[in-house]
Amino acid sequence: MSFNAIQIILVFVVAFIAAIDQFDFLESLYQPIVTGAVIGLILGDVTTGLVVGGTYQLMTIGNMPVGGAQPPNAVIGGIMAAVFAIASGLEVEAAVGLAVPFALIGQYMVTLLFTVMSPIMSVADKMAEKADTKGIVRLNWLAMIALGALFAVVCTIGLIGGAAAGDALTAFFDKVPWLMTGLSAAGGMMRFVGFATLLRIMLSNDLWGIYFAGFAVATVIGYVPGLGGSCLILVAFIGIAMALYDFQTRVAMKSAGVGSNGGDEDGI
Amino acid sequence: MASNQTTYKNLTPAQPLDKKTLNKMVWRSCNLQGSFNYERMQANGWLYSILPGLEKIHTDKDDLSASMQHNLEFFNTHPFLVTFVMGIVLSLEQQKADINMIRSVRVAAMGPLGGIGDAIFWFTLVPIAAGIGSNMAIQGSFAGPILFLAVFNAVQFGVRFFLMGWSYELGTKAIEVLTRNAKEFTRAASMLGVFVVGALTSNYGGTTVTLEIANGEAPIVVQNILDGVLPKMIPLFLTLLLFFLLKKKGWTPVKCIVLLLVIGILGALVGLF
Numbered sequence: 262m263s264f265n266a267i268q269i270i271l272v273f274v275v276a277f278i279a280a281i282d283q284f285d286f287l288e289s290l291y292q293p294i295v296t297g298a299v300i301g302l303i304l305g306d307v308t309t310g311l312v313v314g315g316t317y318q319l320m321t322i323g324n325m326p327v328g329g330a331q332p333p334n335a336v337i338g339g340i341m342a343a344v345f346a347i348a349s350g351l352e353v354e355a356a357v358g359l360a361v362p363f364a365l366i367g368q369y370m371v372t373l374l375f376t377v378m379s380p381i382m383s384v385a386d387k388m389a390e391k392a393d394t395k396g397i398v399r400l401n402w403l404a405m406i407a408l409g410a411l412f413a414v415v416c417t418i419g420l421i422g423g424a425a426a427g428d429a430l431t432a433f434f435d436k437v438p439w440l441m442t443g444l445s446a447a448g449g450m451m452r453f454v455g456f457a458t459l460l461r462i463m464l465s466n467d468l469w470g471i472y473f474a475g476f477a478v479a480t481v482i483g484y485v486p487g488l489g490g491s492c493l494i495l496v497a498f499i500g501i502a503m504a505l506y507d508f509q510t511r512v513a514m515k516s517a518g519v520g521s522n523g524g525d526e527d528g529i
Numbered sequence: 530m531a532s533n534q535t536t537y538k539n540l541t542p543a544q545p546l547d548k549k550t551l552n553k554m555v556w557r558s559c560n561l562q563g564s565f566n567y568e569r570m571q572a573n574g575w576l577y578s579i580l581p582g583l584e585k586i587h588t589d590k591d592d593l594s595a596s597m598q599h600n601l602e603f604f605n606t607h608p609f610l611v612t613f614v615m616g617i618v619l620s621l622e623q624q625k626a627d628i629n630m631i632r633s634v635r636v637a638a639m640g641p642l643g644g645i646g647d648a649i650f651w652f653t654l655v656p657i658a659a660g661i662g663s664n665m666a667i668q669g670s671f672a673g674p675i676l677f678l679a680v681f682n683a684v685q686f687g688v689r690f691f692l693m694g695w696s697y698e699l700g701t702k703a704i705e706v707l708t709r710n711a712k713e714f715t716r717a718a719s720m721l722g723v724f725v726v727g728a729l730t731s732n733y734g735g736t737t738v739t740l741e742i743a744n745g746e747a748p749i750v751v752q753n754i755l756d757g758v759l760p761k762m763i764p765l766f767l768t769l770l771l772f773f774l775l776k777k778k779g780w781t782p783v784k785c786i787v788l789l790l791v792i793g794i795l796g797a798l799v800g801l802f
Contacts, residue, residue, distance in 0.1 A: 284563070284565055285560040285561070285562055285563050286559055286560070287559070287678075287682055287685070288609075289677070289681045289682060289685070292655075294659055294673060294677055295674045295678060297666070297674075298666065298671060298674045307671065311667070311670070311671065311673065311674075312666065312667050312669065314663075314666055315665075315666030315673060316663070316667060318659050318662070319663045319664075319667075322655065375565060375567045376790075377566075378565070378566030379566040379567050379568035379569075380787075381564075381566070382568055382572065382601070383781065385576075388597075389576070389598040389600075389601050390594055390598065392590050392591075392593045392597060394584060394593075397573060397576055398577055400564055401560060401563040401564050402560075404564035404565075405560065405563045438797075440794070442797040443790075443793040443794035443797030443798070444790075445793075446736070446792075446793040446796060446797060446802040447567075447789045447790045447792065447794065449567070449736050450736050450767055450789045450793065451566075451567035451568040451786055451789055452567060452568065452570065452603070452733055453730070453734070453767045454568050454771055454775075454785045454786060455569045455570065455572075456726055456729060456730055456768050456771075457768055457774075457775050457785070458569075458602055458603060458775060458782060459602055459603050459636060459726055460726060460772050461772060461775050462602075462629075462632065463629075463636070463719055463726070464723055465719070468720060471723045471724050472723050472724070472726065472727040473727060474727065475723065475726065475727025475728040475730075475731075476761070478727075478728060479728035479729075479731035479732045480731040480760050483731060483732060483760075483761075484760065490647060490648060490652065491648070492728070492732050493640050493641050493644040493725075493728060493729075493732060494641050496725065497637075497640065497641035497725070499724075500724040501721060503720060503721070504718065504721040507716065507717045507720055508710070508713050508717035511716065511717075512713050515710070515713065
């Protein structure tokens with residue numbers, strides 16, 4: 262089955278919007294249940310689109326992008342599974358299987374973009390220094406457009422080149438396995454730069470113990486099976502109790518006049 | 530780099546933000562993750578989202594710049610609950626609170642919301658709404674995707690708008706008590722903030738090594754040994770190392786990122802990751 266130019270352009274647009282939507286916009290248009298139906302409409306087989314979308318959706322429930330992890334990308338996966346099921350009349354499971362290489366490419370694209378955007382944050386810093394509000398707005402939109410374009414191109418290649426194109430694309434990455442492994446490892450570590458930057462400002466010398474206490478509490482809770490999801494809420498309960506106690510004690514001390522003749526109160 | 534300014538030049542509280550500006554920021558918050566990246570995650574999208582408010586509040590250009598700079602630091606929270614943090618931070622900005630206080634409140638609020646939002650949206654709402662919708666779709670009904678979109682977005686935008694108005698009011702009401710004890714409050718909020726960053730180091734820190742040392746039948750798994758000494762040792766060590774490089778050696782964040790890229794790629798080549 263071949264596609265006409267209008268269908269190709271429409272799929273390009275759908276992939277573009279869905280790619281951005283997975284992190285922004287309504288954060289729901291990208292779900293396979295929606296893209297499957299839309300792709301079905303475009304390619305002229307709504308029923309197959311609905312069935313593939315619904316089936317893929319049920320497969321991805323429980324495989325949500327929680328806590329920044331990147332599973333094989335469901336956006337490209339959903340779109341390409343619908344395309345293959347409609348184009349080649351495959352069973353849903355087979356179509357989903359053919360879509361997996363594309364889902365992997367999607368995951369690589371996200372990893373690449375999030376890596377490249379990290380050093381670009383220093384450009385944003387320069388904009389903030391100059392109070393360049395338009396620059397910040399432009400940067401946010403440019404990054405979104407870049408993500409949309411990357412995904413749209415991959416889906417268009419898949420639409421024109423068929424399933425073989427997916428294997429050709431992943432073949433390149435298979436030749437340099439260290440590249441994506443290295444980039445995802447580095448990507449996973451970059452958040453520590455963000456933490457360290459916050460600590461550089463917030464961590465006065467007398468708060469070191471509090472930092473390690475937070476680390477210890479989260480590590481302990483993280484090791485209890487079943488508590489992984491609620492870890493940070495429990496951490497907040499303990500942290501708030503500690504901070505409130507400190508606040509109340511110091512306010513009481515101040516109103517009682519304790520420390521008003523201390524030497525270290527002239528700081529402000 | 531963040532400036533070292535800790536108070537705004539113009540300390541006269543700005544006019545309270547009107548409903549229109551607040552709503553505009555709710556819509557902008559949809560693109561919170563537009564420039565998501567591994568280093569500061571949602572930071573630039575966060576600044577993008579609150580800019581309409583900041584521009585109204587800070588008429589002094591130096592103050593606007595100072596505010597933009599500290600709001601570009603690491604930020605990550607749940608994308609649908611972010612308006613809660615926005616409301617509180619904007620009420621503090623409007624009252625020209627101490628920058629350290631604003632930063633501490635921001636960090637203290639963002640962490641726990643992530644867990645709450647995942648529980649509400651990804652573990653509850655999506656499985657229910659998409660589950661019902663999917664079964665309808667599999668039977669060939671176009672109402673499936675429409676029902677999913679309608680339910681999901683009604684909840685999402687209800688939450689976004691409600692949290693913005695509620696937390697802005699909350700912050701405005703609390704501000705008088707807070708500024709009366711500003712020094713004590715900033716300290717308490719810093720404690721909570723540092724505690725949360727400590728927890729994030731462990732909770733967000735997924736870095737592990739896959740290195741194994743050949744030892745006949747039973748290879749030695751390096752990660753198991755590290756976990757035996759102290760779980761999450763690598764995230765803790767890296768954070769402390771980067772803190773040292775940034776604070777004592779005057780490294781820029783970009784230099785740190787390059788270092789991590791080199792470690793990541795070289796590590797992958799020798800089979801460390």
